[in-house]
Amino acid sequence: MNRVIHPIEQESFRRLRARLDTSALAPLSRAVVERVIHSAADLDYAADLVVAEPDLVRAHAALHAGAPVVVDVEMVAAGITRRDTVCRLRDAVAGPGLTRSAHAVRLAHEQVGPGAVWVIGCAPTALEELLTLDADPALVIGLPVGFVGAAESKAALRASGLPAVSNVSEKGGSAVAAAALNALLYHPISTEEKP
Numbered sequence: 001m002n003r004v005i006h007p008i009e010q011e012s013f014r015r016l017r018a019r020l021d022t023s024a025l026a027p028l029s030r031a032v033v034e035r036v037i038h039s040a041a042d043l044d045y046a047a048d049l050v051v052a053e054p055d056l057v058r059a060h061a062a063l064h065a066g067a068p069v070v071v072d073v074e075m076v077a078a079g080i081t082r083r084d085t086v087c088r089l090r091d092a093v094a095g096p097g098l099t100r101s102a103h104a105v106r107l108a109h110e111q112v113g114p115g116a117v118w119v120i121g122c123a124p125t126a127l128e129e130l131l132t133l134d135a136d137p138a139l140v141i142g143l144p145v146g147f148v149g150a151a152e153s154k155a156a157l158r159a160s161g162l163p164a165v166s167n168v169s170e171k172g173g174s175a176v177a178a179a180a181l182n183a184l185l186y187h188p189i190s191t192e193e194k195p
Helices: 007-019 027-040 053-064 074-079 100-112 124-132 150-160 174-186
Strands: 069-071 117-120 139-142 164-167
Touching (some): 027 053, 053 117, 053 164, 069 100, 100 124, 117 174, 124 150, 139 150, 139 174, 150 164
Parallel strands (some): 117 139, 139 164
C-alpha cells in the first residue's frame, strides 16, 4: 500500500530542500537525514547525524522482512506509524545500579532476541544497556537526548561497530528517533532487496 503524503508534508520537504541540498546523499541516508530534520525543523542535524548507507540498506531489508522494532519509551512508539513495536518500560523496575530504562531493554531483548531494530530516543541508560547485551541488532537508532550521558552513549554506540544511526551532540529525542525509523519504513523496497 502506497503512503498518501499530505500537501503540508510535501511543502515542508520542498522548503527543507530549498534550504539544504541533500541530493548528494545516498537514497536511504537522504531519507533518514531529511525526515529527522523535518521532525525537528533543525537543519543542524545534516552535520550532526552519523549514518552509513550499507547499514541502512541491511536494516531496510530486515524491517520489510518483518524484523521486530523495539523502542525505549512509548513516546517513540507513538511516533512510529507503520509498525507495531515492543516497549517493556511498564514492566521494568529500577534497582541498584539499574534504571527502569535499562531493565526494560533487558526484558525486550529476552522477548525479541537477535535481529531486531532498536529505536532509542529518550534514555541514554537504555542505549548503554543495549551495548552490554549480545543483541545482534539489524540496526540501532540511538538518538537519546540530554545533557547527562546522551552524547557519551551515542559515542559508545559508534565505537561498538554495531549498525547504527546516531548523532554527535546531546540533541535527539523521541520524535527524531521515530522519524529515523519511519524514513526506513516509508522508503520503497528496491529490486536488490526483494527476496
